Each structure stands twice: as C-alpha cells, then as structure tokens.
Amino acid sequence: MDQLRRIWPFIRRYRWRMTFGLICAMAATAAAATIPQILRYAVDDLNTRGIVLDQLLGYGGLLLLAATIEGVLRYGQRTQMIGASHLIDFDMREALFARLLTLDQGFFNKMHTGDLMTRVTNDLSAVRMFLGPGVSNLAGSTLLIVTAATLMFLTSPLLALVVVLLLPMVAVLFVVIGGRMRAIFRTVQDQFGEISTRAQENFSGIRTIKAYAQEEAEIGVFREANERYRALNLRYVLLSGMLWPIIGLMLGTIGAFVLLIGGRMVATGELTVGELVLFNAYLAQLGWPVIALGWTVDLYQQGSASLLRISEVLQRRPAIATPPGAPADFIVEGEIEFRDVGLRFVYEESKEGRREALAHQHANHTLEEHVPHPGAPEWVLRNISFRVPRGSSLAIVGATGVGKTTLVNLLARVRDPDEGQVLVDGYDVRTLPLDALRRGIGYVPQDTFLFSVPVRENVTFGRPDATEEQIEYALTVSRLSNDVGQFPDGVDTLIGERGVTLSGGQKQRTAIARAVLRDPAILVLDDALSSVDTHTAAEILAGLRELMKGRTSIIIAQRIATVKDADQIIVLHDGAIVECGTHRELLEYGGRYADMYRRELLQAELEEE
Amino acid sequence: MSSAKYDDDEILGKAYDATLVRRLGGFVIPYWRQLAVATLLMFGGAAVELAPPFLVKQAIDGPIAARDPAGILPIFGLYAAALLAAFGFRYGQTYIMQSVGQQVMVDIRTRIFSHIQRMSLAFFDRNPVGRLITRLTNDVDALNEFITQGTVALLGDLVRLLFVIVTMLLLNWRLALISFIMFPVVMLATGVFQRIMRAVYRRVRQRIARINAFLNEQISGVLVTQLFNREERSRIRFAELSRDYLAAQLESNRTFAIFFPLINFLSVTAMALLLYFGGQIVLADLATLGMMVAFIQYTDQAFQPIRQIAERYNTLQSAMASSERVFRVLDTPAAVVDPEHPRALPLPVRGEITFDNVWFTYSPEATGERPEDSGSLASEHEAHVSAEDDWVLRGISFTIPAGQAVAVVGATGAGKSSLVSLMARFYDIQHGSITLDGIDLRELRQTELRRHVSAVPQDPVCFSGTIASNIRLHDTSISDEQVRRAAEIARAAPFIERLPGGYDYEVRERGSNLSVGQRQLLAFARAIAFNPEVLLILDEATSSVDTETEALIQEALERLIHGRTSIVIAHRLSTIRHVDRILVLHKGRLVEDGSHEELLAKRGYYYRLYQLQFAEQVKSER
Incomplete structure (x- = not known):
C-alpha cells in the first residue's frame, strides 16, 4: 500500500487512459475466448459430416472476424496501458530531475553520480516495466484465465479441473526457478565484479607489476578468477537452461493429460471431438498468459524495490533553500562580512581537498577512498572573521587543503557554516532568497566545469539574454577572444569530446568569461588562474580590476603575483587566519606570506634559465 | 569524458x-x-x-x-x-x-x-x-x-x-500446401517488423544515451547550474530530451502493439484457411479430421523458428x-619486446649503469613534432609548447658505478621520472644506449632485467590481498621470514604488527584501508624483499604523512639505498644529504653533476633549486 501511495500522484493523471486500456483488455479477452468455441463447432460439424461448404466458409469468416476484433482491441490495450506507463515514466523522470536540481551539495557529496544515474534510469524503467507490461499482463492474463476456465468448466467440469489444477504449476515453476536464478545470478555478478576489479587493479598498478616482473603470475591469478566465474556461471546455466524446457514440458504434460482423459471421454461419448479440440485450443491460448503471471510477480518485486529508491530522492528536502519570509525583492549590493565562522571537518569535504592535491600531481592518478585518520582535527576552520567593504577586494592564500574553497563556498550557500554567520549587505545569507543571493555572485570555481555545449552557451550560462557586445566584452576581459577566433566555428564551437578539447587555461578563462558576463556585485575567483600563464593572468587581472570598480571581489590563489594588488590579504594556516593585511604590510611582517613571495621570485628566476 | x-x-x-x-x-x-x-x-x-x-x-x-x-x-x-x-x-x-x-x-x-x-x-x-x-x-x-x-x-x-x-x-501434401500459404506472410511481417524495430531501438538507445550523458553532466555540474541560477533552463532542456525519448518509446510500443496482435491474427488466419480448405479436403476424404487438427498445431510450430531467425540477426x-x-x-x-636471442647478465650482477647520449620522447613516430594527442596534455604545457619540446631527454650521458647512491633533482617536467622509467625499460629510447654492467638493456629479457633492477613507483600501489602478499607479490620463493625481515628493514614492521592479523591483514582494493605513509613503507619493504642489485626510487614528499611516519620513511629510505646502486628522485632534504652524488636535470639535459657540497659550492642551478625546494625543510628542521 505504501508503494501505491508513493506512485498514485503519478498514476492519477492517466487513470482514465488506463481504465480505457482495461476495457479494451476485457473486450479482447471476450473475442479471444470465442475462437476455440468456433473451432469446436466447426470440428464437430466436420466430424458428423453434417456440413456444407457455405457453413465452412462461415466458420472461417467468424474466426477471422474474432481475430480481427481481438487484434484491434489488443492494440488499444497495449497503446493505452503500456503507453500510460511511458507517460508516467516521463513525468517521474522530470520530477526526479527537478528534485535533483534543488538538492544541496551535502547530498551530492554523499551520493555517487553513478548511483543517482541508476535511480533516474534503471530504477525508473523497473517501475515502468511493472506499471506497463506488468499491469497489462496482470489484467490480460487474469481476464483470459478466468474466462477460459469458466468456459471450460461449462464444457466439461472434469477436464477443466485437470487444466485449472495443473496450469498454476507453470506460474509457480517460473517464480521458483526465476527466484533461484536471481539468487545465483547475484553470486555470478559478484564474481564478475571480482574479475573486473582484478583487471582494474592490475591495469592501474601496471608499473608495479612490470617493475617486479609479475605479469605471468598476474595472468595466472586472472585466469583463476575467470575459472571460478565460469564454474559459478555453469551452476547458473544449469538452472537457466532448464527454465524454458521445463515450462514446455509442464505445458506439454497438461496437453497429454487432456488427450488421455479427454480422449477417453470422447471414446465413451461423454465429449465430442470438437470439445476436445476446444480444450486444446484454450490450452494453447493460456500458455503465455500463465507464464506472464509469473513474470509479473518478478516485475512487481523489482519495481517496488526500485520505487523505494526513487522515492528516497523524490522525498528528499534540500538542506539549503530559501527560508520562508525572505525578502522578495532583494538585490545584492556587495558588502561581505564573516563573523566567527567555524567549519567542522566532514568526510565529504575531504574529497575536495584531495582533488586539489591531485591536480598538482600526475595525470594518471586514481581517486581513492579517503580514510580520515584518527586524531584528525574536528574543525577545518574556526573563529574566522573578516569584513570586505563594498567595492573592495580580498585575497585568500594558504596551503592546499587548508579550507579556502570551503570558506568562500559559504558565501553562495553551497554549504552553511557550523558556527558563526556569513553576512551579505548586513543580512545573514541564510535569511536571504537563494536565487537572488546567487544572482548577485559571479563565481569561478576551482574545478572548472564546462558543459558540452557551444562556447557561447557556456559563456552566457548565467546571462542567457546577453547581447553580442556583452559577450564580446566578456571574452576580451578573460583574454579568450584570440582562442575563440581560432576555433572552427568561433564562439559557436562545441566544447568537449565532440568539439574542441580546451586546455586547462582555456577552460579557466571560459569560466571567467562566464562569471564576468553576469555583471555580478560580488566576483569570486577560486584559484581561477592556476592554469593560465603568468603573462595572460596579469592581463586578465588588469581587465578585471577595471571591470570590478565599485564591485566586491574575493580571490583565492597560489601565486602571490595574482593577489598582491588586493585591498586585503588573509593567510590561512591550521584552521585560522594567521596573517592579514596588504601586500606591503605582510612583506614587512616577514611571516608565511613573505616566505611564499620569496620562493615565487626564486622560481621565476629558475624558469628563465 | x-x-x-x-x-x-x-x-x-x-x-x-x-x-x-x-x-x-x-x-x-x-x-x-x-x-x-x-x-x-x-x-x-x-x-x-x-x-x-x-x-x-x-x-x-x-x-x-x-x-x-x-x-x-x-x-x-x-x-x-x-x-x-x-x-x-x-x-x-x-x-x-x-x-x-x-x-x-x-x-x-x-x-x-x-x-x-x-x-x-x-x-x-x-x-x-x-x-x-x-x-x-x-x-x-x-x-x-x-x-x-x-x-x-x-x-x-x-x-x-x-x-x-x-x-x-x-x-x-494438400493440407501442407494450405498451411504454407501463411509462411511467407509471417516471414515478411517479421522481416518488416525487425527492420522497423532496429531503427526504433536505435533511436530509443540513442535518446536514452543522450539523456544519460546530459544527466551525468548535470549531476557533475549541478553546483554551477545552481550558482548561475540555471535550474529552470536545465529542466526545460531535460524535458526536451526526455520528450524525444518518450516519443521513441511510444513508437516502439506502437510497433509492438501492431506486431503481436498481427502475428496472432496470422496464426488464426492460418487456422481459418485450414478450416475452410482443409475442411473441404476432409469432406472429400482426402484427409482425416485428426490430421487437420494436427496441422493446426504444426502450423503454429513453424511460426516460431521463422520469427527467431529474424531476431538473431x-x-x-x-x-x-x-x-x-x-x-x-x-x-x-607490443612496443617493448624481448630480443630474439637475449644475452645473459654476467654473474654476479654488479649494477653499473651507463647512459650514453640518450634521447627520448614519448611520441617516437613524430620526433620534433607535437604528440598526436597533445590536446589532453595541453593543460600542462599550455604556456610553452614548441616543436622541440617533445624531447623529454636530450643527449644524457653518465655512468653510475656499482653500489653508488645517486639522487636526481630538477624542476617539474625536467625529465626525472622518464630517466628512471628508462632504466627499468618501461619505454625504449630513440637514440643512444643504456647499459647495465656493459650490456644494452634491449639485449636482455625484460624479466631478467627487472629481477635485477626494481623501480619503486611514485604512487605507492597496493593490491587487494594480505600484507604479506603485497610484499612478496606472487613470488613464492620469498619466504615468510624474508617478508618479515624486509618489513623490519623498511621500518614497516611496527605498523604491520599493530594491524589486526599482522601480516595476514587484508588490504582492501588499492590499499584504501592503509594510509599513504603506510603504503609507502610497504612499497619499500617490497623492494627490499626482492633484493635487486639496482634500485630506482621515485620518492614523493607526501603532505598527508604525519611527522612520525615521515621520520620512518626517511630512515627506511636511507637503509634501502645503502650498499646498492640506487637512483632516487629526491624530494627530501635528508635524501639528498645521504646520497653519494647528485644529478641535476633541467629541461631534459644534465646540467650539473657532483656531490651535494660540491654543487652547493658551485652556486649554480642546483644552489638555487636547493633554495627553492629544500630550504623550507632546512628551516623547519631548525
């Protein structure tokens, strides 16, 4: 019932459609059930030789008529009932996607992308399979079985009893063997997973394998895993290979009993040959519906498990949303204040830190599970307070993984602080309407994410109504104009696998153009120039400075050259602000910042050699 | 991707x-x-x-x-x-x-x-x-x-x-011919249906693939969508894709809704034909009634294989x-192959390595030109890609006498890792030669070479299995005792013994239940257990290692390189201080070569590199 409550809102819309399908199914059943009856009279007439050619033609015509009517009605049943399931599928997919779009990062960090994908695709189609073929079979089969059984009882109760008692065995066999098959199949799948894990581990660690000349031994291990898989699979095949033959045997046996008992009855005159043929014809008609009933049990089990997983997403409420009573017409002006902000370490957050760390290492690295070792600090950042007046700029520097990204993420409420407050224009961001808050912020994230759509669409992502001049300007500021000019279709070139592959720097510059085009009150650059060469970075910064006059900006960077002109610079270390001031002040202070600067100069010198 | x-x-x-x-x-x-x-x-x-x-x-x-x-x-x-x-x-x-x-x-x-x-x-x-x-x-x-x-x-x-x-x-034969009338019709119907379904299925698959690709991208980039207030547009786009998919699905459903009743209809038609024409034959006593009943069943039996043949296509x-x-x-x-007549190393293997004018590139087919798939590499080189940048090593020559410990230093991209990979013949060079005890690496069998030259990779790799199996890998000739001794020398023993089950502790896939430092120590133990004459170490200064483990790693590293030819890509101050000699690479060339003190005294490239990479460590040691 729980299932029904979950799915009813989606079915409701199509209840008349489904009802119409059901009516078609009923009428089709009636038409189908007449065919054996026609056959019976024809055969009996033939047998007694009391028939003329015209009558024979009449029987043939009746058969064709019944079959035509049944065919048309089955078409109606299928298109209405199964068609409805596709429409429900469509509605649910839309609802799922809409829900996903509102959910917060906390949710996405916990769920694997693959898992979410599965829910929107495989789980959804499992639900659809039950609603469509499942329900349609259930209705069609039940109707036909009941009708045929009734008609058979009217003809010969004894023979009908034989059929009605034996026939359910087919469905039972299907469910039992099918269930057993699924159980074994799971172990087969596990072993298969073992094989691909083995291969995956081997290919990822191929350097080590080769360094210690372990190739032959690895092949041996792989072969063994394969042999185990084969052995398990044979157990599965032993069962699956039996399924259809045994169902054939079962149906055949019923036919044999009908022949034996029915034949004797005909011989003793209790039954006519036509009636025997009628039983045979009903048997032939009932074979598939009975199997389908068994299949429906299967579909129901899978469908309800999947429905549960879908409901988990649909019923999930976003942790970050516009609060009730937020001002409707809020426009960000650009003053920022962090007041005693504290952020607890959460497992999910570590993924970000790792990615950051990995970006600086080699490319063929694999992301692995992060296990927070015991004794890791509970707080990532604590007691963070600063104020960025409207129109000024703030730079944040600090080592990889210190929490810079997490900190600026609080501004657009990607996450909420565990302690303290983040204020924009004097209001706690948690009291503001989410869309207005985000509309006021131009964000260039550290992980540049571009969509596989044309450059233009990526750039106008936050401003779909931008004019040609505005786009041109954004491209100029982000120093992307030249690159775009060299693309095959200019600004309309597709990005990604099917179009041009952008370099890291080009990606970052596209992301900057995207943020700039929003004309935001607050611009956030999170390590957004790391892949851009020094010279271009300087040009972009100069352009931005012009553009950001009177606007607020926050810049996170690894390079001092990028941050040195900021009105305020803060240095994060060990969860706290350790230095704060202008470039000049911090150099005079001679702390971490000064060290970083010195090393950067040395590096530049080395590069020049 | x-x-x-x-x-x-x-x-x-x-x-x-x-x-x-x-x-x-x-x-x-x-x-x-x-x-x-x-x-x-x-x-x-x-x-x-x-x-x-x-x-x-x-x-x-x-x-x-x-x-x-x-x-x-x-x-x-x-x-x-x-x-x-x-x-x-x-x-x-x-x-x-x-x-x-x-x-x-x-x-x-x-x-x-x-x-x-x-x-x-x-x-x-x-x-x-x-x-x-x-x-x-x-x-x-x-x-x-x-x-x-x-x-x-x-x-x-x-x-x-x-x-x-x-x-x-x-x-x-009379009844048979009547039955056969429907066969070509069934064949035709199935053939047409298969053809339509193939096209429809392809559409269904393409459209669901498009939905999946979009969905995957949207889930990965959901934050960008949210931050740029694009939810509404994404929803509209998704609905478009979803509607396309729906249309294809409905089309497929309609096709089935026609086909299945059609086949059923054809089967009843066959029955009607038998009844009408067959009935006449029965009446004419050219067939029995039972025969006609049997033929109704035979006709049905023939339908099935006809349909399946089309599906197998x-x-x-x-x-x-x-x-x-x-x-x-x-x-x-295979790009790196064993020679047809491999030479054997003279025993005992001493471990002398010589590079003679070695030139190496990862894209041998186009020396001097950009690699074919440079697109993916572009991010790393964006600022300075020029034609001749393809050579990773440019005419490197040096000899490492047996038993000497050498550190290789240089900026990122100087060719350090490549240099070390070449000694284990992970790749073949384009010009020059690399010899072990005077024999060109290409004249040796790879297994023989690697029995004597082991590389400890930069990213310490662990495999699912026990701790012991991670040390000895598949080499059963390494006894439990040797495994234990290797772990002790590598300073891995203390942490292993603290694990539940000790050497039988189950390491999970890719060593996810071990810390980075522990994996590093384990990799060292592995190298010691295999006891090669020449050891290549790609040392990585890992930020996620606590100070205690860091000290262990340093100690293990010193023990490891002691008494055998070893080449270390050094990131640790302690390492460069403990080696006999330092090779300084810069943009694929050997620019300086000498001991730590000599090179420092020279106040050249190494001196500045030292300031940059190691000075911080010097300070923290103080």
Whole structure:
C-alpha cells in the first residue's frame, strides 16, 4: 500500500487512459475466448459430416472476424496501458530531475553520480516495466484465465479441473526457478565484479607489476578468477537452461493429460471431438498468459524495490533553500562580512581537498577512498572573521587543503557554516532568497566545469539574454577572444569530446568569461588562474580590476603575483587566519606570506634559465 | 569524458564478416566435440517435437474414432515420452552450448588480458583503464551471445523449420500446401517488423544515451547550474530530451502493439484457411479430421523458428562489432619486446649503469613534432609548447658505478621520472644506449632485467590481498621470514604488527584501508624483499604523512639505498644529504653533476633549486 501511495500522484493523471486500456483488455479477452468455441463447432460439424461448404466458409469468416476484433482491441490495450506507463515514466523522470536540481551539495557529496544515474534510469524503467507490461499482463492474463476456465468448466467440469489444477504449476515453476536464478545470478555478478576489479587493479598498478616482473603470475591469478566465474556461471546455466524446457514440458504434460482423459471421454461419448479440440485450443491460448503471471510477480518485486529508491530522492528536502519570509525583492549590493565562522571537518569535504592535491600531481592518478585518520582535527576552520567593504577586494592564500574553497563556498550557500554567520549587505545569507543571493555572485570555481555545449552557451550560462557586445566584452576581459577566433566555428564551437578539447587555461578563462558576463556585485575567483600563464593572468587581472570598480571581489590563489594588488590579504594556516593585511604590510611582517613571495621570485628566476 | 561513456551507441556494420568469423572460429574449434554433441541433441530435439501433433492425430483417428478408450493409453505413453525426450534434448543442448560459451569466454578474456599484460607502458598511457575493462567485459559478453545464439541455435531454427515442412509434406501434401500459404506472410511481417524495430531501438538507445550523458553532466555540474541560477533552463532542456525519448518509446510500443496482435491474427488466419480448405479436403476424404487438427498445431510450430531467425540477426551484428574491437586490441603489437636471442647478465650482477647520449620522447613516430594527442596534455604545457619540446631527454650521458647512491633533482617536467622509467625499460629510447654492467638493456629479457633492477613507483600501489602478499607479490620463493625481515628493514614492521592479523591483514582494493605513509613503507619493504642489485626510487614528499611516519620513511629510505646502486628522485632534504652524488636535470639535459657540497659550492642551478625546494625543510628542521 505504501508503494501505491508513493506512485498514485503519478498514476492519477492517466487513470482514465488506463481504465480505457482495461476495457479494451476485457473486450479482447471476450473475442479471444470465442475462437476455440468456433473451432469446436466447426470440428464437430466436420466430424458428423453434417456440413456444407457455405457453413465452412462461415466458420472461417467468424474466426477471422474474432481475430480481427481481438487484434484491434489488443492494440488499444497495449497503446493505452503500456503507453500510460511511458507517460508516467516521463513525468517521474522530470520530477526526479527537478528534485535533483534543488538538492544541496551535502547530498551530492554523499551520493555517487553513478548511483543517482541508476535511480533516474534503471530504477525508473523497473517501475515502468511493472506499471506497463506488468499491469497489462496482470489484467490480460487474469481476464483470459478466468474466462477460459469458466468456459471450460461449462464444457466439461472434469477436464477443466485437470487444466485449472495443473496450469498454476507453470506460474509457480517460473517464480521458483526465476527466484533461484536471481539468487545465483547475484553470486555470478559478484564474481564478475571480482574479475573486473582484478583487471582494474592490475591495469592501474601496471608499473608495479612490470617493475617486479609479475605479469605471468598476474595472468595466472586472472585466469583463476575467470575459472571460478565460469564454474559459478555453469551452476547458473544449469538452472537457466532448464527454465524454458521445463515450462514446455509442464505445458506439454497438461496437453497429454487432456488427450488421455479427454480422449477417453470422447471414446465413451461423454465429449465430442470438437470439445476436445476446444480444450486444446484454450490450452494453447493460456500458455503465455500463465507464464506472464509469473513474470509479473518478478516485475512487481523489482519495481517496488526500485520505487523505494526513487522515492528516497523524490522525498528528499534540500538542506539549503530559501527560508520562508525572505525578502522578495532583494538585490545584492556587495558588502561581505564573516563573523566567527567555524567549519567542522566532514568526510565529504575531504574529497575536495584531495582533488586539489591531485591536480598538482600526475595525470594518471586514481581517486581513492579517503580514510580520515584518527586524531584528525574536528574543525577545518574556526573563529574566522573578516569584513570586505563594498567595492573592495580580498585575497585568500594558504596551503592546499587548508579550507579556502570551503570558506568562500559559504558565501553562495553551497554549504552553511557550523558556527558563526556569513553576512551579505548586513543580512545573514541564510535569511536571504537563494536565487537572488546567487544572482548577485559571479563565481569561478576551482574545478572548472564546462558543459558540452557551444562556447557561447557556456559563456552566457548565467546571462542567457546577453547581447553580442556583452559577450564580446566578456571574452576580451578573460583574454579568450584570440582562442575563440581560432576555433572552427568561433564562439559557436562545441566544447568537449565532440568539439574542441580546451586546455586547462582555456577552460579557466571560459569560466571567467562566464562569471564576468553576469555583471555580478560580488566576483569570486577560486584559484581561477592556476592554469593560465603568468603573462595572460596579469592581463586578465588588469581587465578585471577595471571591470570590478565599485564591485566586491574575493580571490583565492597560489601565486602571490595574482593577489598582491588586493585591498586585503588573509593567510590561512591550521584552521585560522594567521596573517592579514596588504601586500606591503605582510612583506614587512616577514611571516608565511613573505616566505611564499620569496620562493615565487626564486622560481621565476629558475624558469628563465 | 562524460558524454562518450554513455553516448557510445554502437555503429553497427555487417552481420557477417568472414574474416572475423574465421578468427572467432579459432576460439571455438577446440570445443568441436561439445559442439557436435549439442548439434546432435538439437537434431534430436527438433525431431521429437514433431511427435505430439502426430500423436494427437493418431488418437483422434484411431481409438477415439473407434470408440476404444483403452487404446488411448499407449498413445498417451508415447506422448509423455516424446515430451520428456524433448525436454532432455533441449536442456542438454542449451547447457552444453552455454558451457562452451563460458569456456570460450574464459579463453578469450585470458588471451586479451595476457596480451595487455605484455604491452609497454606507452600502451597504458594511451588507453584509459575503463576502455580496456570494456574490452574484457562487455565486448567479450557480446561474443558469448554470438556463440550461444548465433551458431548452433541459428542452425537449430533452420532445422526445426525444415523438419516441420518435410513432415507436413509427408503426412498430407494438400493440407501442407494450405498451411504454407501463411509462411511467407509471417516471414515478411517479421522481416518488416525487425527492420522497423532496429531503427526504433536505435533511436530509443540513442535518446536514452543522450539523456544519460546530459544527466551525468548535470549531476557533475549541478553546483554551477545552481550558482548561475540555471535550474529552470536545465529542466526545460531535460524535458526536451526526455520528450524525444518518450516519443521513441511510444513508437516502439506502437510497433509492438501492431506486431503481436498481427502475428496472432496470422496464426488464426492460418487456422481459418485450414478450416475452410482443409475442411473441404476432409469432406472429400482426402484427409482425416485428426490430421487437420494436427496441422493446426504444426502450423503454429513453424511460426516460431521463422520469427527467431529474424531476431538473431541483431545478435550477429553486435557480435561482429565487438569482435572487431577485441581483435583490434589483440592485434596491437607490443612496443617493448624481448630480443630474439637475449644475452645473459654476467654473474654476479654488479649494477653499473651507463647512459650514453640518450634521447627520448614519448611520441617516437613524430620526433620534433607535437604528440598526436597533445590536446589532453595541453593543460600542462599550455604556456610553452614548441616543436622541440617533445624531447623529454636530450643527449644524457653518465655512468653510475656499482653500489653508488645517486639522487636526481630538477624542476617539474625536467625529465626525472622518464630517466628512471628508462632504466627499468618501461619505454625504449630513440637514440643512444643504456647499459647495465656493459650490456644494452634491449639485449636482455625484460624479466631478467627487472629481477635485477626494481623501480619503486611514485604512487605507492597496493593490491587487494594480505600484507604479506603485497610484499612478496606472487613470488613464492620469498619466504615468510624474508617478508618479515624486509618489513623490519623498511621500518614497516611496527605498523604491520599493530594491524589486526599482522601480516595476514587484508588490504582492501588499492590499499584504501592503509594510509599513504603506510603504503609507502610497504612499497619499500617490497623492494627490499626482492633484493635487486639496482634500485630506482621515485620518492614523493607526501603532505598527508604525519611527522612520525615521515621520520620512518626517511630512515627506511636511507637503509634501502645503502650498499646498492640506487637512483632516487629526491624530494627530501635528508635524501639528498645521504646520497653519494647528485644529478641535476633541467629541461631534459644534465646540467650539473657532483656531490651535494660540491654543487652547493658551485652556486649554480642546483644552489638555487636547493633554495627553492629544500630550504623550507632546512628551516623547519631548525
């Protein structure tokens, strides 16, 4: 019932459609059930030789008529009932996607992308399979079985009893063997997973394998895993290979009993040959519906498990949303204040830190599970307070993984602080309407994410109504104009696998153009120039400075050259602000910042050699 | 990479390619006996399936017509026997075919895996792991379909159809001809249906692939969508894609809604034809009533194989596409190969390494030009890609006498890792020579070379298995005692002994239940256990290592390089202080060479590099 409550809102819309399908199914059943009856009279007439050619033609015509009517009605049943399931599928997919779009990062960090994908695709189609073929079979089969059984009882109760008692065995066999098959199949799948894990581990660690000349031994291990898989699979095949033959045997046996008992009855005159043929014809008609009933049990089990997983997403409420009573017409002006902000370490957050760390290492690295070792600090950042007046700029520097990204993420409420407050224009961001808050912020994230759509669409992502001049300007500021000019279709070139592959720097510059085009009150650059060469970075910064006059900006960077002109610079270390001031002040202070600067100069010198 | 994963809709080619089938045949031939048995069973099955309708005829025309109830029992017995036999034949055939398929899959998979094992690292640089896994899994599965569905089963359909036709002709040619009227119609209907469905299915698959690609991208980039207030537009776009998919689904549904009732209708039409024309034949005493009843069943029996033959076409098509991909992997020649007549190293191996004017690039086919797939590398080199940047090493020469510990230093991209990879012959060089004890590496067998030259990779790799198996790998000649000693020397023993189960502690996939530092120590223990004459270490200063482990690693590293030829890519101050000699690389050239003190005194490139990379550590030591 729980299932029904979950799915009813989606079915409701199509209840008349489904009802119409059901009516078609009923009428089709009636038409189908007449065919054996026609056959019976024809055969009996033939047998007694009391028939003329015209009558024979009449029987043939009746058969064709019944079959035509049944065919048309089955078409109606299928298109209405199964068609409805596709429409429900469509509605649910839309609802799922809409829900996903509102959910917060906390949710996405916990769920694997693959898992979410599965829910929107495989789980959804499992639900659809039950609603469509499942329900349609259930209705069609039940109707036909009941009708045929009734008609058979009217003809010969004894023979009908034989059929009605034996026939359910087919469905039972299907469910039992099918269930057993699924159980074994799971172990087969596990072993298969073992094989691909083995291969995956081997290919990822191929350097080590080769360094210690372990190739032959690895092949041996792989072969063994394969042999185990084969052995398990044979157990599965032993069962699956039996399924259809045994169902054939079962149906055949019923036919044999009908022949034996029915034949004797005909011989003793209790039954006519036509009636025997009628039983045979009903048997032939009932074979598939009975199997389908068994299949429906299967579909129901899978469908309800999947429905549960879908409901988990649909019923999930976003942790970050516009609060009730937020001002409707809020426009960000650009003053920022962090007041005693504290952020607890959460497992999910570590993924970000790792990615950051990995970006600086080699490319063929694999992301692995992060296990927070015991004794890791509970707080990532604590007691963070600063104020960025409207129109000024703030730079944040600090080592990889210190929490810079997490900190600026609080501004657009990607996450909420565990302690303290983040204020924009004097209001706690948690009291503001989410869309207005985000509309006021131009964000260039550290992980540049571009969509596989044309450059233009990526750039106008936050401003779909931008004019040609505005786009041109954004491209100029982000120093992307030249690159775009060299693309095959200019600004309309597709990005990604099917179009041009952008370099890291080009990606970052596209992301900057995207943020700039929003004309935001607050611009956030999170390590957004790391892949851009020094010279271009300087040009972009100069352009931005012009553009950001009177606007607020926050810049996170690894390079001092990028941050040195900021009105305020803060240095994060060990969860706290350790230095704060202008470039000049911090150099005079001679702390971490000064060290970083010195090393950067040395590096530049080395590069020049 | 997101879109391709889901949008990889197969480009279907021919359903039959003689060359491919011949090569596939090579995998199946070893099991010809099983195949022969399966074929026999298939013939048997096709034959006994003909019995039931005939027995029904016998019953109706015999005992039933003669009003002899007792006479039905023997017919019932035969009927039951035929059913059992049919069950046995079908089950046996399916089981044998499936087991052959499984065996062939093991063979093909092992063959692909072995082939991939012998590829050089350049192959792995080129092919992402995911793609290789797909070859081993999905593509091999498609080949299994080919064997189980495409060979004996296809033959079976043809034989069954043929048997039914012949039997009908033999029993009563007049009735047979009436039944046959519908066969071409069914064939045509199924053929047309298959053709339409293929197109419809492709549309369905393409559209769901598009949805998946979009969905994957949207989920990965959901934050950007949210931050840029694009939810509404994404929803609209998704609805568009979803609606396209819906249209294709409804089309497919409609096609089925026409086809299934149509087939049913055709079957009833066959019945009506038999009734009308057959009835006349019965009335004319040219056939019995039982015969006509039997023919209604035979006609139905013939419908099934006709329909299946059309369906098998799709299976064949995708199997051909898969086998092409599989053979492409199998046909890739190994880049680093053993010589035909390998030389043996003079024993005992001393471990003297000489580089003589070594030039090396990762894209040998285009020396001096940009690598073919430079797009993916562009991010790292964006600022300074020039034609000659392709040479990673440019004329490097040096000799490391046996037993000397050497550190290689240089900025990122100077060629340090490549230098070390070449000593283990992970790649082949383009010019010059590298020798071990005076013998060119290319004249040695790779296994022999690597028994004496071991590389500890930069990213310490662990495999699922026990701690002990991670140290000795598959080398059973390394005793438990040696494993333990190696762990002690590598300073890994303390942490191992604290683990539940100690050396039998189960390491999870990729060592995810060990810390980075522990994995590093384990990698060192592995190197010691194998006790090579020459040791190559790509040392990585890992930020996620706590100070205690860091001290252990330093100590282990010193013990490791002691007393054997060792080349370390150094990131640690302690390391460069403990080696005998330092090679300084800059942009693929050897710029300085000498001891730490000498080089510092020179106040050259090394001096400044030292300031940059190690000065911080000097300070923190103070």
